[in-house]
Amino acid sequence: MRSMIAINTTVEAAMPQRRTRSLNAPSPFQQFGPCGRIMKNSAVVMQIQDPASQRLTWYKPPLTVLVIKKVSDASVLTPFVQLVLWLLQEKNMVVWVESAVLDDALLNEDVQFRAIRDKLVTFKDGRDDLTDRIDFIVCLGGDGTLLYASLLFQQSVPPVMAFHLGSLGFLTPFRFDNFQEQLTSVLEGHAALTLRSRLRCVMHRRSEKRHEVNHAVDANAPMFPLADTILVLNEVVIDRGPSPYLSNIDLFLDGKYITSVQGDGLIVSSPTGSTAYAVAAGASMIHPSVPAIMVTPICPHSLSFRPIVVPAGVELKISVSPESRNTSWVSFDGRNRQELFHGDSLRVTTSIYPVPSICAQDQISDWFASLADGLHWNVRKRQKCLDELSDLTASGSEDTFDEIENTKMYDV
Structure with missing residues (x-):
């Protein structure tokens, strides 16, 4: 790139409304009581800029x-x-x-x-x-x-x-x-x-022949190259496609099995994408500076399956469950829609290129x-304030609550 860019960390004196606090959470105190401490680990040291x-x-x-x-x-x-x-x-x-x-x-x-x-x-x-x-x-x-x-x-x-x-x-x-x-x-x-932040999505195909078949099946896909790796800004969506059956998708986090999604599908979104398809499916809205990945089910056949937020550094693996009656379909920011067969998998993590x-x-x-x-967030008519003095005066009575209750009881 001819013109190099960088993030300027210096605080300019002419900047109006200088922030006095970091958007990052404060570093936690690492001593717990008289004896407990966090073990020092020199293997990984990460400094996060405000x-x-x-x-x-x-x-x-x-x-x-x-x-x-x-x-x-x-x-x-x-x-x-x-x-x-x-x-x-x-x-x-x-x-x-x-x-x-x-x-x-x-x-x-x-x-x-x-x-x-x-x-x-x-x-x-x-x-x-x-x-x-x-x-x-x-x-x-x-x-x-x-x-x-x-x-x-x-x-x-x-x-x-x-x-x-x-x-x-x-x-x-x-x-x-x-x-x-x-x-x-x-x-x-x-x-x-x-x-x-963007999501790095890597497709792992069980068979190259299936990959070739997929090109022929999805004839309406836009003319973009179907690469094994693609970066998305909003979300990657895995759904049941034209099948009438529930999708049955296995979800792994850092190699550990987490759950199976039985419903219309699954949305894996970045913080930017949390206000897109994910919010329509009931997810929370995350500020784009928060390092996280949002996992949101689409119409899950379970009353207790709520959207979850996981750390940005984890790797999610998504595959069609062996017991699934049908395959699944994957789209990346609404493009490059392709079929996910049994034995195929999709790995998603945060990209280093925001x-x-x-x-x-x-x-x-x-x-x-x-x-x-854009979303008219929390828009409603303002509630009128309650003027307690005028309310009591308008009632024309100084009866207490107990007296009113007794009157109701006798009337019955």
């Missing part, structure tokens, strides 16, 4: 920018042209776009776009490798544009700045009204980051704003 101090810095000015726009949406065309013109003319940056963008009939009717069309660098999804070619990503649209950016970069991801021009906009905190000022500030290195999502304000403000705006 997520609130994660800020973007550039080792050198970014030169190349990838612009991802929402497809088949005419309302995004004008902002897209404005953004690309500004990046080319004002910032002298090399702008990359998907090759399909140049084939957009409505976009080619725009006079300004036709003038800059030949200056754009294009790529084809699933064919061209963008690793180390892109310094910066700008998304125009909804949450799907950020998921698409995550899919394009299966290793290190450039910083992503997402503008809300779609429907939900849970992962797109920026508004396009003053995009020039906001982009200039980010390009100068004034931005907070949310490191959105998505560095640029904050409009900060990690806390952005997340709660998206909960309120």
Whole structure:
């Protein structure tokens, strides 16, 4: 990557509203009573940086920018042209776009776009490798544009700045009204980051022949390469597919059998994905800075099977139970749907390559704003306060509770 990025841990004096406490939990006291202590272990020492101090810095000015726009949406065309013109003319940056963008009939009717069309660098999804070619990503649209950016970069991801021009906009905190000022500030290195962890999913096939059969069965799958390893930002979903029978899925954690899922399926999601499919299935919402993996059953045939949260460092193994009447189907962030046969397994753990999502304000403000705006979290009419004095006066009586109860008893 031409323009190296890092997380700036220094506290700038000019930063408003400096946090005085870390988002991480305090280190636990390691002495328990007069005699008990935690045994020292020098094998593994891990230091976790305070997520609130994660800020973007550039080792050198970014030169190349990838612009991802929402497809088949005419309302995004004008902002897209404005953004690309500004990046080319004002910032002298090399702008990359998907090759399909140049084939957009409505976009080619725009006079300004036709003038800059030949200056754009294009790529084809699933064919061209963008690793180390892109310094910066700008998304125009909804949450799907950020998921698409995550899919394009299966290793290190450039910083992503997402503008809300779609429907939900849970992962797109920026508004396009003053995009020039906001982009200039980010390009100068004034931005907070949310490191959105991704899940590393590895398919282990019992037979290569079955893998070839799967390509023929899933004819409606999008044209993306089916790799053995894929990184997802939201979730990996294992379901019963077209079968009328319950799915029967065995779940292992670090090699130990945990339980069998009998129901419609299972969702394994990152903290970012906890507010997607998982929350619709009854899971809790987890802040993206919390290191965790969410495991959520889909319509389990058990009243006691609740969603669980496990540490981010564990490895989950998912396989079709030998007693299952049918196979299962797997999809990764809603794409690359493929069949999971008996004897196959899927291993899921946290990837070392997160998505560095640029904050409009900060990690806390952005997340709660998206909960309120996108999901209308805890929205209800305010309860009116109870004026006890006026209530007693309006009753016109000074009878005590016991007297009222006695009256009711005699009336009966």
